[in-house]
Amino acid sequence: MSDQSHARTDHDLAPGEEEQHSVGTRILGYVVGLALALLLTATSFFIAGTDLVWQPSIPVALIVLAIAQMGVHLVFFLHITTGPDNTNNVLALAFGLLVVFLVVGGTVWIMAHLNANMPPMDHIIRMQ
Amino acid sequence: MAMTATAGHAQADPHHIGVVTEHPGPAPKRIVTAYGFWIFLLSDIVMFSCFFAAYAVLSGQTADGPKGSEIFEQRNVAIETVCLLLSSFTCGMASIAADVRNRFWFYLGMTVTCVLGLIFLVIELREFADLVARGYGPSRSAFLTAFFSLVGCHGLHVSAGVLWLLTMMAQVFAKGFRADVLRRMMCFALFWHALDIVWVGVFSVVYLLGSAA
Secondary structure: OOHHHHHHOOOOOOOOOOOOOOHHHHHHHHHHHHHHHHHHHHHHHHHHHOOOOOHHHHHHHHHHHHHHHHHHHHHHHOOOOOOHHHHHHHHHHHHHHHHHHHHHHHHHHHHHHHHHHOOOHHHHHHHO | OHHHHHHOOOOOOOOOOOOOOOOOOOOOHHHHHHHHHHHHHHHHHHHHHHHHHHHHHHOOOOOOOOOHHHHOOHHHHHHHHHHHHHHHHHHHHHHHHHHOOOHHHHHHHHHHHHHHHHHHHHHHHHHHHHHHHOOOOOOOOHHHHHHHHHHHHHHHHHHHHHHHHHHHHHHHHHHOOOHHHHHHHHHHHHHHHHHHHHHHHHHHHHHHHHHHO
16 A cells, blocks of 8 residues: 555545546446456357367366456456455455355365265165 | 554554544445445355355265256356346446436336346246256255255345345435435445356356256
């Protein structure tokens, strides 16, 4: 947070709020966001159905495209940016993402290994 | 950012007595409300992540029932996705119209958002009804339980969003663009955009990955 940036904005921005822009600029932001999101969606649907690309790469490509599209939504629709007046919103988002990755990643990781480390079913039945 | 302004006075005057003129004061109510709602939305996304995690673990447990690739129709999902994406855009237009106090564009944007949201819900309900009629209800297999709870939870959020949208139109109609109505409108726009973000995860992970696998 430099003094320069502090002088420019003397207050924080609420999430979803933009810095002072004209109506035309704001509409243009949404149009750009919509175009990017449509492009990414179309790519996702195309990738999922095509056999032009190496098949094992498809899941990774779909996840990368999904994360990219979520980023587009955050920046162009929710106006969560890296600007100095947006620090609180970004920090809250970062913590939310940490929890999301812990929950999803942790669950998938543990459950995959739990399954692999379990004795076969007939062993469990014999133990009882 | 309020922290930096007060840090210099913190030791000499911990209770900020006498620095009132230099202290920027509490954030405006608009920022406090939207920030609180942003925290709620993030916790809502954390809740969705639990459903996603459950789906990721259970998606293979079909109990000799149908696999995802056998029951998902990509054409319907594409229509749903486009509907939700366009409704996010029109919701943005409506919130711009609310900021400049333009009733006509506000009502138009909100109506289009509502219609697109309803189209999404109708397609989703027909998909659910069709699956249940074929005997593939949520009790058929663990995969279908996880599928119905994840997609159904998102559908419930969209339904609540549509009700909220109609409430906002009624409030603007009855009370005009008052400050408190505008704050609610801002929270609604955040909610609607966040639902679209969750849907990006749903169509990518459930429908597209499910059909690809």
